[in-house]
Amino acid sequence: MKMNPRGMYAIYRFEIARAARTWLQSVVSPVVTTSLYFVVFGAAIGSRVEQVQGIPYGAFIVPGLIMLMLLTQSVTNASFGIFFPRFTGNIYEVLSAPVSYLEVVIGYVGAAATKSLILGLIILITAHLFVDLPIQHPFLMLFFLVLTAITFSLFGFIVGIWAQDFEQLQIVPLLLIIPLTFLGGTFYSLDVLPEFWQTVSLFNPVVYLVSGFRWSFFEVSDVPILVSLGMTFLFMLLCLALVWWIFRTGYRLKS
Amino acid sequence: MAPILTVKNLDKTYESGFQALKDINLNIEKGEIFALLGPNGAGKTTLISIICGIVNSTGGSVTVDGYDIVRDYRHTRSRIGLVPQELTRDAFETVWATVNFSRTLFGKPRDDAYLEKVLRDLSLWDKRNNQLRTLSGGMKRRLLIAKALSHEPSVLFLDEPTAGVDVELRQGMWETVEYLRETGVTVILTTHYIEEAELMADRIGVINQGEIILVENKRQLMKKLGQKQLVLQLREPLSSVPAGLAAYSLSLGDNGESLIYTYQTQSAQTGIDSLLQDLGEAGIRFTDLHTTQSSLEDIFLDLVNG
Structure with a gap:
């Protein structure tokens, strides 16, 4: 046996099935949350805000909101996926199975990335219901979605292995990802900030994600x-x- | 026949500096049931965990069916099934989903008929659509066995299969091991219950403080167990065993106040008859007599404490 694609797929399928079992939490909840952002920031506040960089505010915030969901969901999903078997003790099975480390990572990270990708697309479709949304470079947009989903699922996987308890598991998405995304130009363009804070922002990796993703739209x-x-x-x-x-x-x- | 499992000079020192295994050497024959007996913390679980790939060793080597557990891990792990000691915490998937997961995780194609047989043999078929958290303790343990068997291993490790299990369930577990023997799987089980090793195993290994101190065929151990001693309290103390009684396996105890005769209970002639007759002729009188038998537990305690 050179590779164990079945083993890899078993992990992948197990993780997808877990999301299917808890679809209210996995799918419905993030879609509702993002829709609330659209309503509050896009429609209610957005109607009083001028255009940003020539884009209506309601549309301007969409790429950032999709990123916000994509990042938090990728990290949460992937970290929980590997943390839970560590917590229950079931990890023994994966460790004693004839699967390579690469196959384990592809199984867990691939499943988490798939889930957040599907979620990102659902939110994109939902956004179309609220605002007029042109996508100038659809393939680049998809590429960014995939790249971000994989990258942050990998990051989540690391968090899930690092975390010793449920509190540590929650800390990273809540105290790192969400603040970085809010400060990463999701709701504003960096040029509205004083110069000092613009420079500080460049140390925030999420700035590059949101900016690049937004470019693929507008x-x-x-x-x-x-x-x-x-x-x-x-x-x-x-x-x-x-x-x-x-x-x-x-x-x-x-x- | 080449052994199915060979452990050579295996060492394990944890980062804390605790040496869990010291130069372990062990061969397991194909198809046998081997019991690894030892007190808590002796190194039983560490040994199994290394063989299965859950813990890294710090020295020595292990081969399964001729394959090295590190270099050829895909070969060795696909041959091994592991039933862990700890019951894992509640999970939400169903019995059927989890055995299917185990089978495919180990690279085997789906085989519903085989998995149905395993679940039926372990009396879990009726529970196949139940979530794991709804199973009783005994069922969970049987499910762990079903998961370990799902990929048709040739070697099965049972780590403390009856720890924390009530009498009835222990009986059930013994029957399960008997069933495994019939399927031809090599079984290595750890336990600290001596009667369990006695009941189920072909060979018994004793491990203590990270060292294997004895590996013996159960029958040979039982033979030692089958030795009895007849103790005669003498009316007059003796300074030495009389020359005329040299043919018997005799020794003196209590500063010559008792005479101890060791004999095999299983042999047709215990020799007690003729000994008593010869004692009478030699004029040796006694006031009392009793017999003692060393149990496997005594042998075990001797080994562990000695």
Whole structure:
């Protein structure tokens, strides 16, 4: 047996089935939350705000909101996926199975990325119901969605292995991802900030994601599109390196 | 026949500095039921965990069916089924889904007929659509066995199969092991119940403080167990065993106040008859007599404490 595609698929399917069992929490809840953002920020407040970078405010915030959901869902999903078997003790089965580390990662991260990707698309469709939304570069938009979903699912996987309890598991999405996304230009363009805070913002990786993703819709961005792509790739490589290190050392998986 | 499992000079020292296994050497033959007996913390679970790939060793090697557990892990792991000691916490998937997951995780194609047989054999078929959290303790343990068997392993590890299980369930577990023996699977079980090892195993290994201190065929151990001692309290103390009685396996106890005769209960002639006659002829009188028998537990305690 050179590869174990069945084993990889077993993990993938198990994780997808878990989301299907809890679809109210996995699908309905993030869609409702995002719709609330559209209603409150887009329709209620947006009607009093001028256009931003030439885009109506209601449409301007859509890429950022999709990113917000994509990031939080990818991290939450992937981290819970690997944390729960560690918590229940069922991880013994994956560790003792003839699957390689790469296959384990593809199974868990692939499933989490698939779920958040589907969610991102549902939210995109929902957004169309609220605002007029042109997509200038649909393929680039999809590429960004996929790249972000994979990158942040990898990040979530790392969180799920690092976390020792449920509190630590929640800390990263709540205290890191959400603030970074809110401060990452989801609801505003960076040029409305004082110069100092513009510079500080450039240290926030989410800025590059939101900016690049928004460019694929409207061809407007805070940072050049290639810089956005480059930074996203860089973050993905960083996560891959960390995952590689985790399995090499058995960090919190094997003693 | 080459052993199915070979452990050579295996060492494990945890990061804390605790040495859990010291130079373990062990061969397991195909089709046998081997009981690894030892007190809590002896290293039983660590040994199993290393063989299964859950814990890394710090020295030595293990081969399964000739394959190395690190270099050829896909080969070795696909041959091994593991039933862990801890009952895992409640989960929401169904019995049927979880055995299917286990089978495909180990790279085997779906085989509903085989899984149905395993679940029926372990009396779980009626529960196939139940969520795991609705199962009783005994069912959960049987389910862990079903999961381990789902990918048709040739070696099965049962880590403390009856720990924390009531008498009736223990009986059930023994029947399950008997069923496994019939299917031809090599079974390695750990336990700290001696009667369990005695009842189920072909061979018994004793492990203590990370070292294997004895590996013996159960029958040979039982033979030791089958030795009895007849103790005669003498009226007059003796300074040595009289030369005329040299043919008997005799020794003196209590500073010569008792004479101890060791004999096999299983042999047709215990020799007690003729000994008593010869004692009478030699003029040795006694005031009392009793017999003692060493249990496997005594042997075990001797080994562990000695």
